[in-house]
Amino acid sequence: MDKRIKLQQGDITKLNVDAIVNAANTSLLGGGGVDGAIHRAGGKQILDECIAIRNKQGGCPTGEAVITTGGNLPAKYVIHTVGPVWNGGKSNQRELLANCYRNSLNLAIDNHIKTIAFPNISTGIYHFPKSDAAEIAVSTVNDFLQNNETIEEVIFICFDDENYKLYENLLSTKKAH
Template identity: 45%
Template sequence: MQLVLEALEADITTLPLDAIVNAANESLSGGGGVDGAIHRAAGPGLVEECRALPMIRPYVRCPTGEAVLTGGHRLPARHIIHTVGPVWYGGDKGEPALLASCYRNCFELARRHGLASIAFPAISCGVFGYPLEQAVAIAVAEAHEAARDPGSLDRIVFCCFGPHALQAYRAVLAGG
């Protein structure tokens, strides 16, 4: 079966997939944007599960560029993969490599857990300020790389919040 890559405009919390990706903060404590929406929709069980994860250093359960998996709780998705994207400081502080690492680590968790479908928001493009077009290019490049060894993955969704993001993803997916 061929791996399908697609972009759609939707609320990521409504997608009945094996996993959705949360653009989280390092403490995995919930926040604004996608992170807050996922925490609200998943319910208090998600907060409890995140709090039970060990801290790597004070207030950090998931360092920037890494990813961890939890249950989906009240979401239609079976799992949530939390990843912490970089804050944009102009691009010369390792942001592209850190963002690419987010995607690679999410794909690795998906393969390790035998997941078939995964949806990503535009990681770091909200309050972290990453320029959308640059982030989309990295996301799609990493998805194409993951497609070389998809494991159990058969569907990667780029879930867009708004028509501008949808257009950006579709343009890159179409090769232009």
């Protein structure tokens, strides 16, 4: 397991990192969960930039990512990625979720971002099974970091105990190998 991967429990909007990742919806206009919290904490500037992106490209497809500034957040940037809605795993949801992490990290590199924090993408109202989502997140990020030296730290920030324990277990098991 890459030593640049860290785990924290708490509120992603309070993190002082180069970029936080938002589990957005395709409209990019804010919503519930982490998306709503980021838009509320970051202020109107994030929404204005999301509207500009929407006007230019018409939203953000599932698995893709776009970047805005962080507005009033401690983070300089917000990378908005659209996770898949779980429907039993029959529509390529696992690969789409992995793409969320890969595309967010590629955007981070393109924007000279060294520290980035991810929430638990798709595990809220999109109902992706939390254990599967955690496994995909950890393995995708770990694989990505094997071929990239520019990212200095990736934080998985969990809001709830259940996700935190899943990630803690995955990260400690993988370290032992």
